[in-house]
Amino acid sequence: MGFLKSISEKLFKTKRGFTEKIHEESKKDEPITDEYLDFIEELLIEADFGVKTTMKVMEAIEEGIDKGDIKTRRDVELKIREVILDILKQVEKPLEIRKSKFVVMVVGINGSGKTTTIGKLANFQTDRGKKVLLVAADTFRAAAIDQLEVWAKRVSADIVKQQEGADPAAVAFDGVTSGVAKNYDVIFVDTAGRLHTQKNLMNEVIKIKKAITKAYSEAPHEVLLVLDATIGQNAINQAREFNRALGITGIVLTKMDGTAKGGIIVAISEEFKIPIRYIGIGEGMDDLKAFNARDFVESVFVP
Incomplete structure:
Protein backbone atom coordinates (compact mmCIF):
# COMPACT_ATOMS: atom_id res chain seq x y z
CA MET A 1 0.00 0.00 0.00
CA GLY A 2 3.00 2.28 0.48
CA PHE A 3 3.68 2.23 -3.26
CA LEU A 4 0.07 3.08 -4.07
CA LYS A 5 0.06 5.81 -1.44
CA SER A 6 3.16 7.44 -2.92
CA ILE A 7 1.61 7.52 -6.40
CA SER A 8 -1.69 8.73 -5.00
CA GLU A 9 0.01 11.63 -3.24
CA LYS A 10 1.84 12.61 -6.43
CA LEU A 11 -1.38 12.55 -8.46
CA PHE A 12 -3.36 14.77 -6.10
CA LYS A 13 -4.00 17.38 -8.81
CA THR A 14 -5.75 14.81 -10.99
CA LYS A 15 -7.74 13.62 -7.98
CA ARG A 16 -8.75 17.13 -7.01
CA GLY A 17 -9.62 18.09 -10.58
CA PHE A 18 -11.54 14.98 -11.49
CA THR A 19 -12.14 12.08 -9.12
CA GLU A 20 -12.95 14.09 -6.00
CA LYS A 21 -15.81 15.71 -7.88
CA ILE A 22 -17.15 12.28 -8.80
CA HIS A 23 -16.74 11.15 -5.18
CA GLU A 24 -18.80 14.07 -3.93
CA GLU A 25 -21.64 13.19 -6.27
CA SER A 26 -21.39 9.50 -5.36
CA LYS A 27 -22.07 10.33 -1.71
CA LYS A 28 -25.39 11.94 -2.55
CA ASP A 29 -28.44 9.75 -2.10
CA GLU A 30 -30.03 11.17 -5.23
CA PRO A 31 -31.32 9.55 -8.42
CA ILE A 32 -29.32 9.35 -11.63
CA THR A 33 -30.78 12.24 -13.63
CA ASP A 34 -30.02 13.53 -17.12
CA GLU A 35 -28.44 16.56 -15.48
CA TYR A 36 -26.13 14.29 -13.45
CA LEU A 37 -25.10 12.35 -16.56
CA ASP A 38 -24.43 15.64 -18.37
CA PHE A 39 -22.24 16.64 -15.42
CA ILE A 40 -20.24 13.41 -15.69
CA GLU A 41 -19.81 13.84 -19.44
CA GLU A 42 -18.59 17.43 -19.06
CA LEU A 43 -16.23 16.37 -16.28
CA LEU A 44 -14.66 13.70 -18.50
CA ILE A 45 -14.18 16.17 -21.35
CA GLU A 46 -12.69 18.77 -19.02
CA ALA A 47 -10.27 16.14 -17.63
CA ASP A 48 -8.89 15.50 -21.14
CA PHE A 49 -10.44 12.10 -21.70
CA GLY A 50 -11.26 13.26 -25.20
CA VAL A 51 -14.51 12.80 -27.10
CA LYS A 52 -13.86 9.18 -28.16
CA THR A 53 -13.10 7.93 -24.65
CA THR A 54 -15.84 10.03 -23.06
CA MET A 55 -18.42 8.53 -25.40
CA LYS A 56 -17.19 5.04 -24.59
CA VAL A 57 -17.57 5.68 -20.84
CA MET A 58 -20.99 7.28 -21.22
CA GLU A 59 -22.26 4.43 -23.42
CA ALA A 60 -21.11 1.91 -20.79
CA ILE A 61 -22.95 3.86 -18.08
CA GLU A 62 -26.15 4.09 -20.12
CA GLU A 63 -25.99 0.40 -20.99
CA GLY A 64 -25.57 -0.43 -17.29
CA ILE A 65 -28.57 1.71 -16.41
CA ASP A 66 -30.69 0.03 -19.10
CA LYS A 67 -29.72 -3.44 -17.84
CA GLY A 68 -30.41 -2.48 -14.24
CA ASP A 69 -26.79 -3.00 -13.18
CA ILE A 70 -26.33 0.69 -12.39
CA LYS A 71 -28.85 1.98 -9.85
CA THR A 72 -26.92 4.58 -7.81
CA ARG A 73 -24.38 7.31 -8.37
CA ARG A 74 -21.85 5.11 -6.62
CA ASP A 75 -22.50 2.49 -9.29
CA VAL A 76 -21.73 5.13 -11.92
CA GLU A 77 -18.37 5.84 -10.31
CA LEU A 78 -17.53 2.14 -10.21
CA LYS A 79 -18.44 1.79 -13.89
CA ILE A 80 -16.17 4.72 -14.79
CA ARG A 81 -13.32 3.04 -12.93
CA GLU A 82 -14.03 -0.26 -14.67
CA VAL A 83 -13.99 1.24 -18.18
CA ILE A 84 -10.82 3.24 -17.49
CA LEU A 85 -9.07 0.16 -16.12
CA ASP A 86 -10.10 -1.93 -19.14
CA ILE A 87 -8.65 0.70 -21.49
CA LEU A 88 -5.42 1.07 -19.54
CA LYS A 89 -4.86 -2.66 -19.09
CA GLN A 90 -4.48 -2.93 -22.88
CA VAL A 91 -1.39 -0.70 -22.82
CA GLU A 92 0.24 -1.89 -19.59
CA LYS A 93 3.50 -3.17 -21.05
CA PRO A 94 6.64 -1.95 -19.27
CA LEU A 95 9.75 -1.88 -21.44
CA GLU A 96 11.55 -5.21 -21.41
CA ILE A 97 15.21 -5.26 -22.43
CA ARG A 98 15.91 -8.94 -22.97
CA LYS A 99 19.02 -8.80 -25.14
CA SER A 100 22.30 -6.95 -25.22
CA LYS A 101 22.96 -4.22 -27.80
CA PHE A 102 19.36 -3.06 -27.27
CA VAL A 103 18.85 0.30 -28.99
CA VAL A 104 16.23 2.75 -27.75
CA MET A 105 15.52 5.81 -29.92
CA VAL A 106 13.90 8.51 -27.78
CA VAL A 107 11.81 11.26 -29.39
CA GLY A 108 9.58 14.12 -28.27
CA ILE A 109 9.42 17.88 -28.36
CA ASN A 110 11.46 20.29 -26.25
CA GLY A 111 10.20 20.60 -22.70
CA SER A 112 8.60 17.16 -22.59
CA GLY A 113 11.24 15.83 -20.20
CA LYS A 114 12.91 13.69 -22.84
CA ASN A 123 19.97 4.79 -14.20
CA PHE A 124 17.55 1.84 -14.04
CA GLN A 125 19.92 -0.12 -16.26
CA THR A 126 23.25 0.83 -14.66
CA ASP A 127 21.75 -0.01 -11.26
CA ARG A 128 21.21 -3.50 -12.64
CA GLY A 129 24.83 -3.75 -13.69
CA LYS A 130 24.19 -3.07 -17.36
CA LYS A 131 26.72 -1.33 -19.58
CA VAL A 132 24.90 1.74 -20.94
CA LEU A 133 25.74 4.18 -23.74
CA LEU A 134 24.02 7.51 -24.35
CA VAL A 135 24.17 8.99 -27.85
CA ALA A 136 23.73 12.77 -28.06
CA ALA A 137 22.02 13.09 -31.45
CA ASP A 138 20.29 16.32 -30.43
CA THR A 139 22.99 18.55 -31.91
CA PHE A 140 20.85 21.64 -32.43
CA ARG A 141 21.35 22.87 -28.87
CA ALA A 142 24.65 22.79 -27.00
CA ALA A 143 22.61 22.72 -23.79
CA ALA A 144 21.04 19.41 -24.81
CA ILE A 145 24.45 17.81 -25.29
CA ASP A 146 25.66 19.24 -21.97
CA GLN A 147 22.54 18.02 -20.16
CA LEU A 148 22.95 14.49 -21.48
CA GLU A 149 26.62 14.51 -20.48
CA VAL A 150 25.65 15.51 -16.94
CA TRP A 151 23.25 12.58 -16.80
CA ALA A 152 25.86 10.20 -18.18
CA LYS A 153 28.24 11.10 -15.35
CA ARG A 154 25.47 10.98 -12.77
CA VAL A 155 24.33 7.46 -13.64
CA SER A 156 27.73 6.01 -14.62
CA ALA A 157 26.93 5.64 -18.31
CA ASP A 158 29.18 6.43 -21.27
CA ILE A 159 28.37 8.99 -23.94
CA VAL A 160 29.02 9.56 -27.64
CA LYS A 161 28.78 13.21 -28.64
CA GLN A 162 29.95 15.70 -31.20
CA GLN A 163 29.92 19.45 -31.32
CA GLU A 164 26.77 21.55 -31.66
CA GLY A 165 25.60 21.69 -35.27
CA ALA A 166 26.94 18.26 -36.25
CA ASP A 167 24.73 16.10 -38.48
CA PRO A 168 22.32 14.32 -36.07
CA ALA A 169 21.97 11.25 -38.28
CA ALA A 170 25.75 10.92 -38.51
CA VAL A 171 26.07 11.15 -34.72
CA ALA A 172 23.37 8.49 -34.31
CA PHE A 173 25.10 6.23 -36.85
CA ASP A 174 28.52 6.62 -35.21
CA GLY A 175 27.09 6.17 -31.72
CA VAL A 176 25.16 3.00 -32.49
CA THR A 177 28.04 1.55 -34.54
CA SER A 178 30.39 2.16 -31.61
CA GLY A 179 27.93 0.86 -29.04
CA VAL A 180 27.35 -2.38 -30.93
CA ALA A 181 31.07 -2.91 -31.58
CA LYS A 182 31.85 -2.41 -27.87
CA ASN A 183 29.02 -4.69 -26.72
CA TYR A 184 26.99 -2.19 -24.72
CA ASP A 185 23.89 -3.72 -23.19
CA VAL A 186 21.64 -0.72 -23.82
CA ILE A 187 22.12 2.23 -26.17
CA PHE A 188 19.86 5.28 -25.75
CA VAL A 189 19.77 7.68 -28.69
CA ASP A 190 18.60 11.20 -27.79
CA THR A 191 17.08 13.25 -30.61
CA ALA A 192 16.27 16.91 -31.01
CA GLY A 193 13.03 18.20 -29.53
CA ARG A 194 11.10 18.46 -32.74
CA LEU A 195 7.88 20.35 -33.08
CA HIS A 196 5.66 17.73 -34.64
CA THR A 197 4.16 20.36 -36.95
CA GLN A 198 7.48 21.18 -38.60
CA LYS A 199 7.73 18.80 -41.51
CA ASN A 200 11.43 19.33 -42.23
CA LEU A 201 12.30 18.60 -38.63
CA MET A 202 10.12 15.48 -38.57
CA ASN A 203 11.98 14.38 -41.68
CA GLU A 204 15.19 14.75 -39.67
CA VAL A 205 14.08 12.23 -37.05
CA ILE A 206 13.06 9.85 -39.84
CA LYS A 207 16.59 10.23 -41.18
CA ILE A 208 18.01 9.48 -37.72
CA LYS A 209 15.96 6.30 -37.47
CA LYS A 210 17.24 5.16 -40.86
CA ALA A 211 20.81 5.90 -39.75
CA ILE A 212 20.32 3.76 -36.64
CA THR A 213 19.04 0.87 -38.77
CA LYS A 214 21.96 1.30 -41.17
CA ALA A 215 24.36 1.05 -38.23
CA TYR A 216 22.62 -2.01 -36.80
CA GLU A 222 12.25 0.59 -29.28
CA VAL A 223 11.06 3.99 -30.51
CA LEU A 224 10.04 5.70 -27.32
CA LEU A 225 7.90 8.85 -27.41
CA VAL A 226 8.05 11.16 -24.41
CA LEU A 227 4.92 13.28 -23.93
CA ALA A 245 6.50 9.25 -39.08
CA LEU A 246 8.36 6.69 -36.97
CA GLY A 247 6.07 3.90 -35.82
CA ILE A 248 6.16 4.52 -32.07
CA THR A 249 6.53 1.36 -29.99
CA GLY A 250 6.19 2.87 -26.51
CA ILE A 251 5.16 6.03 -24.68
CA VAL A 252 6.36 7.78 -21.54
CA LEU A 253 3.93 10.32 -20.05
CA THR A 254 5.82 12.82 -17.93
CA LYS A 255 4.60 15.47 -15.47
CA MET A 256 1.55 13.45 -14.47
CA ASP A 257 1.93 15.06 -11.04
CA GLY A 258 1.49 18.51 -12.60
CA THR A 259 -1.89 18.13 -14.25
CA ALA A 260 -5.47 18.17 -12.99
CA LYS A 261 -6.43 16.62 -16.33
CA GLY A 262 -5.07 13.12 -15.93
CA GLY A 263 -7.56 11.74 -18.42
CA ILE A 264 -5.01 12.32 -21.20
CA ILE A 265 -3.37 8.98 -20.39
CA VAL A 266 -6.71 7.24 -21.01
CA ALA A 267 -7.36 9.20 -24.20
CA ILE A 268 -3.95 8.32 -25.64
CA SER A 269 -4.35 4.67 -24.65
CA GLU A 270 -7.77 4.39 -26.28
CA GLU A 271 -6.71 6.27 -29.43
CA PHE A 272 -3.44 4.49 -30.24
CA LYS A 273 -3.22 1.26 -28.20
CA ILE A 274 0.54 1.92 -27.96
CA PRO A 275 2.14 0.57 -24.78
CA ILE A 276 2.52 3.08 -21.96
CA ARG A 277 5.96 2.14 -20.68
CA TYR A 278 6.38 4.65 -17.84
CA ILE A 279 4.76 7.63 -16.17
CA GLY A 280 6.67 10.51 -14.62
CA ASP A 287 9.64 9.33 -9.77
CA LEU A 288 9.65 7.56 -13.13
CA LYS A 289 7.42 4.53 -12.60
CA ALA A 290 6.82 1.50 -14.77
CA PHE A 291 3.16 1.90 -15.71
CA ASN A 292 0.70 -0.34 -13.91
CA ALA A 293 -2.95 0.18 -14.87
CA ARG A 294 -4.55 -1.04 -11.65
CA ASP A 295 -2.15 0.88 -9.43
CA PHE A 296 -2.79 4.03 -11.44
CA VAL A 297 -6.59 3.74 -11.32
CA GLU A 298 -6.67 2.85 -7.63
CA SER A 299 -4.30 5.68 -6.73
CA VAL A 300 -6.36 8.26 -8.60
CA PHE A 301 -9.68 7.02 -7.17
CA VAL A 302 -8.48 6.66 -3.58
CA PRO A 303 -10.85 8.83 -1.48
Missing part, protein backbone atom coordinates in the same frame (compact mmCIF):
# COMPACT_ATOMS: atom_id res chain seq x y z
CA THR A 115 16.55 13.98 -21.76
CA THR A 116 15.65 13.60 -18.08
CA THR A 117 13.69 10.48 -18.95
CA ILE A 118 16.71 9.04 -20.76
CA GLY A 119 18.84 9.74 -17.69
CA LYS A 120 16.40 7.97 -15.38
CA LEU A 121 16.03 5.00 -17.72
CA ALA A 122 19.81 4.77 -17.99
CA SER A 217 19.98 -3.76 -38.90
CA GLU A 218 17.93 -4.92 -35.88
CA ALA A 219 17.68 -1.42 -34.45
CA PRO A 220 15.99 0.56 -33.12
CA HIS A 221 14.40 -2.08 -30.93
CA ASP A 228 4.17 16.05 -21.44
CA ALA A 229 0.85 15.22 -19.76
CA THR A 230 0.22 18.86 -18.88
CA ILE A 231 -0.34 19.87 -22.53
CA GLY A 232 -3.57 17.88 -22.68
CA GLN A 233 -5.13 17.14 -26.03
CA ASN A 234 -2.10 18.48 -27.92
CA ALA A 235 -0.32 15.34 -26.71
CA ILE A 236 -2.74 13.37 -28.91
CA ASN A 237 -1.65 15.38 -31.95
CA GLN A 238 2.01 14.86 -31.11
CA ALA A 239 1.52 11.12 -30.69
CA ARG A 240 -0.33 10.90 -34.00
CA GLU A 241 2.38 12.72 -35.98
CA PHE A 242 5.33 10.95 -34.39
CA ASN A 243 3.63 7.58 -34.79
CA ARG A 244 2.88 8.29 -38.43
CA ILE A 281 5.29 11.77 -11.31
CA GLY A 282 8.03 14.09 -10.11
CA GLU A 283 11.61 15.27 -10.38
CA GLY A 284 13.21 12.58 -8.21
CA MET A 285 15.19 9.68 -9.65
CA ASP A 286 12.52 7.29 -8.36
Whole structure:
Protein backbone atom coordinates (compact mmCIF):
# COMPACT_ATOMS: atom_id res chain seq x y z
CA MET A 1 0.00 0.00 0.00
CA GLY A 2 3.00 2.28 0.48
CA PHE A 3 3.68 2.23 -3.26
CA LEU A 4 0.07 3.08 -4.07
CA LYS A 5 0.06 5.81 -1.44
CA SER A 6 3.16 7.44 -2.92
CA ILE A 7 1.61 7.52 -6.40
CA SER A 8 -1.69 8.73 -5.00
CA GLU A 9 0.01 11.63 -3.24
CA LYS A 10 1.84 12.61 -6.43
CA LEU A 11 -1.38 12.55 -8.46
CA PHE A 12 -3.36 14.77 -6.10
CA LYS A 13 -4.00 17.38 -8.81
CA THR A 14 -5.75 14.81 -10.99
CA LYS A 15 -7.74 13.62 -7.98
CA ARG A 16 -8.75 17.13 -7.01
CA GLY A 17 -9.62 18.09 -10.58
CA PHE A 18 -11.54 14.98 -11.49
CA THR A 19 -12.14 12.08 -9.12
CA GLU A 20 -12.95 14.09 -6.00
CA LYS A 21 -15.81 15.71 -7.88
CA ILE A 22 -17.15 12.28 -8.80
CA HIS A 23 -16.74 11.15 -5.18
CA GLU A 24 -18.80 14.07 -3.93
CA GLU A 25 -21.64 13.19 -6.27
CA SER A 26 -21.39 9.50 -5.36
CA LYS A 27 -22.07 10.33 -1.71
CA LYS A 28 -25.39 11.94 -2.55
CA ASP A 29 -28.44 9.75 -2.10
CA GLU A 30 -30.03 11.17 -5.23
CA PRO A 31 -31.32 9.55 -8.42
CA ILE A 32 -29.32 9.35 -11.63
CA THR A 33 -30.78 12.24 -13.63
CA ASP A 34 -30.02 13.53 -17.12
CA GLU A 35 -28.44 16.56 -15.48
CA TYR A 36 -26.13 14.29 -13.45
CA LEU A 37 -25.10 12.35 -16.56
CA ASP A 38 -24.43 15.64 -18.37
CA PHE A 39 -22.24 16.64 -15.42
CA ILE A 40 -20.24 13.41 -15.69
CA GLU A 41 -19.81 13.84 -19.44
CA GLU A 42 -18.59 17.43 -19.06
CA LEU A 43 -16.23 16.37 -16.28
CA LEU A 44 -14.66 13.70 -18.50
CA ILE A 45 -14.18 16.17 -21.35
CA GLU A 46 -12.69 18.77 -19.02
CA ALA A 47 -10.27 16.14 -17.63
CA ASP A 48 -8.89 15.50 -21.14
CA PHE A 49 -10.44 12.10 -21.70
CA GLY A 50 -11.26 13.26 -25.20
CA VAL A 51 -14.51 12.80 -27.10
CA LYS A 52 -13.86 9.18 -28.16
CA THR A 53 -13.10 7.93 -24.65
CA THR A 54 -15.84 10.03 -23.06
CA MET A 55 -18.42 8.53 -25.40
CA LYS A 56 -17.19 5.04 -24.59
CA VAL A 57 -17.57 5.68 -20.84
CA MET A 58 -20.99 7.28 -21.22
CA GLU A 59 -22.26 4.43 -23.42
CA ALA A 60 -21.11 1.91 -20.79
CA ILE A 61 -22.95 3.86 -18.08
CA GLU A 62 -26.15 4.09 -20.12
CA GLU A 63 -25.99 0.40 -20.99
CA GLY A 64 -25.57 -0.43 -17.29
CA ILE A 65 -28.57 1.71 -16.41
CA ASP A 66 -30.69 0.03 -19.10
CA LYS A 67 -29.72 -3.44 -17.84
CA GLY A 68 -30.41 -2.48 -14.24
CA ASP A 69 -26.79 -3.00 -13.18
CA ILE A 70 -26.33 0.69 -12.39
CA LYS A 71 -28.85 1.98 -9.85
CA THR A 72 -26.92 4.58 -7.81
CA ARG A 73 -24.38 7.31 -8.37
CA ARG A 74 -21.85 5.11 -6.62
CA ASP A 75 -22.50 2.49 -9.29
CA VAL A 76 -21.73 5.13 -11.92
CA GLU A 77 -18.37 5.84 -10.31
CA LEU A 78 -17.53 2.14 -10.21
CA LYS A 79 -18.44 1.79 -13.89
CA ILE A 80 -16.17 4.72 -14.79
CA ARG A 81 -13.32 3.04 -12.93
CA GLU A 82 -14.03 -0.26 -14.67
CA VAL A 83 -13.99 1.24 -18.18
CA ILE A 84 -10.82 3.24 -17.49
CA LEU A 85 -9.07 0.16 -16.12
CA ASP A 86 -10.10 -1.93 -19.14
CA ILE A 87 -8.65 0.70 -21.49
CA LEU A 88 -5.42 1.07 -19.54
CA LYS A 89 -4.86 -2.66 -19.09
CA GLN A 90 -4.48 -2.93 -22.88
CA VAL A 91 -1.39 -0.70 -22.82
CA GLU A 92 0.24 -1.89 -19.59
CA LYS A 93 3.50 -3.17 -21.05
CA PRO A 94 6.64 -1.95 -19.27
CA LEU A 95 9.75 -1.88 -21.44
CA GLU A 96 11.55 -5.21 -21.41
CA ILE A 97 15.21 -5.26 -22.43
CA ARG A 98 15.91 -8.94 -22.97
CA LYS A 99 19.02 -8.80 -25.14
CA SER A 100 22.30 -6.95 -25.22
CA LYS A 101 22.96 -4.22 -27.80
CA PHE A 102 19.36 -3.06 -27.27
CA VAL A 103 18.85 0.30 -28.99
CA VAL A 104 16.23 2.75 -27.75
CA MET A 105 15.52 5.81 -29.92
CA VAL A 106 13.90 8.51 -27.78
CA VAL A 107 11.81 11.26 -29.39
CA GLY A 108 9.58 14.12 -28.27
CA ILE A 109 9.42 17.88 -28.36
CA ASN A 110 11.46 20.29 -26.25
CA GLY A 111 10.20 20.60 -22.70
CA SER A 112 8.60 17.16 -22.59
CA GLY A 113 11.24 15.83 -20.20
CA LYS A 114 12.91 13.69 -22.84
CA THR A 115 16.55 13.98 -21.76
CA THR A 116 15.65 13.60 -18.08
CA THR A 117 13.69 10.48 -18.95
CA ILE A 118 16.71 9.04 -20.76
CA GLY A 119 18.84 9.74 -17.69
CA LYS A 120 16.40 7.97 -15.38
CA LEU A 121 16.03 5.00 -17.72
CA ALA A 122 19.81 4.77 -17.99
CA ASN A 123 19.97 4.79 -14.20
CA PHE A 124 17.55 1.84 -14.04
CA GLN A 125 19.92 -0.12 -16.26
CA THR A 126 23.25 0.83 -14.66
CA ASP A 127 21.75 -0.01 -11.26
CA ARG A 128 21.21 -3.50 -12.64
CA GLY A 129 24.83 -3.75 -13.69
CA LYS A 130 24.19 -3.07 -17.36
CA LYS A 131 26.72 -1.33 -19.58
CA VAL A 132 24.90 1.74 -20.94
CA LEU A 133 25.74 4.18 -23.74
CA LEU A 134 24.02 7.51 -24.35
CA VAL A 135 24.17 8.99 -27.85
CA ALA A 136 23.73 12.77 -28.06
CA ALA A 137 22.02 13.09 -31.45
CA ASP A 138 20.29 16.32 -30.43
CA THR A 139 22.99 18.55 -31.91
CA PHE A 140 20.85 21.64 -32.43
CA ARG A 141 21.35 22.87 -28.87
CA ALA A 142 24.65 22.79 -27.00
CA ALA A 143 22.61 22.72 -23.79
CA ALA A 144 21.04 19.41 -24.81
CA ILE A 145 24.45 17.81 -25.29
CA ASP A 146 25.66 19.24 -21.97
CA GLN A 147 22.54 18.02 -20.16
CA LEU A 148 22.95 14.49 -21.48
CA GLU A 149 26.62 14.51 -20.48
CA VAL A 150 25.65 15.51 -16.94
CA TRP A 151 23.25 12.58 -16.80
CA ALA A 152 25.86 10.20 -18.18
CA LYS A 153 28.24 11.10 -15.35
CA ARG A 154 25.47 10.98 -12.77
CA VAL A 155 24.33 7.46 -13.64
CA SER A 156 27.73 6.01 -14.62
CA ALA A 157 26.93 5.64 -18.31
CA ASP A 158 29.18 6.43 -21.27
CA ILE A 159 28.37 8.99 -23.94
CA VAL A 160 29.02 9.56 -27.64
CA LYS A 161 28.78 13.21 -28.64
CA GLN A 162 29.95 15.70 -31.20
CA GLN A 163 29.92 19.45 -31.32
CA GLU A 164 26.77 21.55 -31.66
CA GLY A 165 25.60 21.69 -35.27
CA ALA A 166 26.94 18.26 -36.25
CA ASP A 167 24.73 16.10 -38.48
CA PRO A 168 22.32 14.32 -36.07
CA ALA A 169 21.97 11.25 -38.28
CA ALA A 170 25.75 10.92 -38.51
CA VAL A 171 26.07 11.15 -34.72
CA ALA A 172 23.37 8.49 -34.31
CA PHE A 173 25.10 6.23 -36.85
CA ASP A 174 28.52 6.62 -35.21
CA GLY A 175 27.09 6.17 -31.72
CA VAL A 176 25.16 3.00 -32.49
CA THR A 177 28.04 1.55 -34.54
CA SER A 178 30.39 2.16 -31.61
CA GLY A 179 27.93 0.86 -29.04
CA VAL A 180 27.35 -2.38 -30.93
CA ALA A 181 31.07 -2.91 -31.58
CA LYS A 182 31.85 -2.41 -27.87
CA ASN A 183 29.02 -4.69 -26.72
CA TYR A 184 26.99 -2.19 -24.72
CA ASP A 185 23.89 -3.72 -23.19
CA VAL A 186 21.64 -0.72 -23.82
CA ILE A 187 22.12 2.23 -26.17
CA PHE A 188 19.86 5.28 -25.75
CA VAL A 189 19.77 7.68 -28.69
CA ASP A 190 18.60 11.20 -27.79
CA THR A 191 17.08 13.25 -30.61
CA ALA A 192 16.27 16.91 -31.01
CA GLY A 193 13.03 18.20 -29.53
CA ARG A 194 11.10 18.46 -32.74
CA LEU A 195 7.88 20.35 -33.08
CA HIS A 196 5.66 17.73 -34.64
CA THR A 197 4.16 20.36 -36.95
CA GLN A 198 7.48 21.18 -38.60
CA LYS A 199 7.73 18.80 -41.51
CA ASN A 200 11.43 19.33 -42.23
CA LEU A 201 12.30 18.60 -38.63
CA MET A 202 10.12 15.48 -38.57
CA ASN A 203 11.98 14.38 -41.68
CA GLU A 204 15.19 14.75 -39.67
CA VAL A 205 14.08 12.23 -37.05
CA ILE A 206 13.06 9.85 -39.84
CA LYS A 207 16.59 10.23 -41.18
CA ILE A 208 18.01 9.48 -37.72
CA LYS A 209 15.96 6.30 -37.47
CA LYS A 210 17.24 5.16 -40.86
CA ALA A 211 20.81 5.90 -39.75
CA ILE A 212 20.32 3.76 -36.64
CA THR A 213 19.04 0.87 -38.77
CA LYS A 214 21.96 1.30 -41.17
CA ALA A 215 24.36 1.05 -38.23
CA TYR A 216 22.62 -2.01 -36.80
CA SER A 217 19.98 -3.76 -38.90
CA GLU A 218 17.93 -4.92 -35.88
CA ALA A 219 17.68 -1.42 -34.45
CA PRO A 220 15.99 0.56 -33.12
CA HIS A 221 14.40 -2.08 -30.93
CA GLU A 222 12.25 0.59 -29.28
CA VAL A 223 11.06 3.99 -30.51
CA LEU A 224 10.04 5.70 -27.32
CA LEU A 225 7.90 8.85 -27.41
CA VAL A 226 8.05 11.16 -24.41
CA LEU A 227 4.92 13.28 -23.93
CA ASP A 228 4.17 16.05 -21.44
CA ALA A 229 0.85 15.22 -19.76
CA THR A 230 0.22 18.86 -18.88
CA ILE A 231 -0.34 19.87 -22.53
CA GLY A 232 -3.57 17.88 -22.68
CA GLN A 233 -5.13 17.14 -26.03
CA ASN A 234 -2.10 18.48 -27.92
CA ALA A 235 -0.32 15.34 -26.71
CA ILE A 236 -2.74 13.37 -28.91
CA ASN A 237 -1.65 15.38 -31.95
CA GLN A 238 2.01 14.86 -31.11
CA ALA A 239 1.52 11.12 -30.69
CA ARG A 240 -0.33 10.90 -34.00
CA GLU A 241 2.38 12.72 -35.98
CA PHE A 242 5.33 10.95 -34.39
CA ASN A 243 3.63 7.58 -34.79
CA ARG A 244 2.88 8.29 -38.43
CA ALA A 245 6.50 9.25 -39.08
CA LEU A 246 8.36 6.69 -36.97
CA GLY A 247 6.07 3.90 -35.82
CA ILE A 248 6.16 4.52 -32.07
CA THR A 249 6.53 1.36 -29.99
CA GLY A 250 6.19 2.87 -26.51
CA ILE A 251 5.16 6.03 -24.68
CA VAL A 252 6.36 7.78 -21.54
CA LEU A 253 3.93 10.32 -20.05
CA THR A 254 5.82 12.82 -17.93
CA LYS A 255 4.60 15.47 -15.47
CA MET A 256 1.55 13.45 -14.47
CA ASP A 257 1.93 15.06 -11.04
CA GLY A 258 1.49 18.51 -12.60
CA THR A 259 -1.89 18.13 -14.25
CA ALA A 260 -5.47 18.17 -12.99
CA LYS A 261 -6.43 16.62 -16.33
CA GLY A 262 -5.07 13.12 -15.93
CA GLY A 263 -7.56 11.74 -18.42
CA ILE A 264 -5.01 12.32 -21.20
CA ILE A 265 -3.37 8.98 -20.39
CA VAL A 266 -6.71 7.24 -21.01
CA ALA A 267 -7.36 9.20 -24.20
CA ILE A 268 -3.95 8.32 -25.64
CA SER A 269 -4.35 4.67 -24.65
CA GLU A 270 -7.77 4.39 -26.28
CA GLU A 271 -6.71 6.27 -29.43
CA PHE A 272 -3.44 4.49 -30.24
CA LYS A 273 -3.22 1.26 -28.20
CA ILE A 274 0.54 1.92 -27.96
CA PRO A 275 2.14 0.57 -24.78
CA ILE A 276 2.52 3.08 -21.96
CA ARG A 277 5.96 2.14 -20.68
CA TYR A 278 6.38 4.65 -17.84
CA ILE A 279 4.76 7.63 -16.17
CA GLY A 280 6.67 10.51 -14.62
CA ILE A 281 5.29 11.77 -11.31
CA GLY A 282 8.03 14.09 -10.11
CA GLU A 283 11.61 15.27 -10.38
CA GLY A 284 13.21 12.58 -8.21
CA MET A 285 15.19 9.68 -9.65
CA ASP A 286 12.52 7.29 -8.36
CA ASP A 287 9.64 9.33 -9.77
CA LEU A 288 9.65 7.56 -13.13
CA LYS A 289 7.42 4.53 -12.60
CA ALA A 290 6.82 1.50 -14.77
CA PHE A 291 3.16 1.90 -15.71
CA ASN A 292 0.70 -0.34 -13.91
CA ALA A 293 -2.95 0.18 -14.87
CA ARG A 294 -4.55 -1.04 -11.65
CA ASP A 295 -2.15 0.88 -9.43
CA PHE A 296 -2.79 4.03 -11.44
CA VAL A 297 -6.59 3.74 -11.32
CA GLU A 298 -6.67 2.85 -7.63
CA SER A 299 -4.30 5.68 -6.73
CA VAL A 300 -6.36 8.26 -8.60
CA PHE A 301 -9.68 7.02 -7.17
CA VAL A 302 -8.48 6.66 -3.58
CA PRO A 303 -10.85 8.83 -1.48
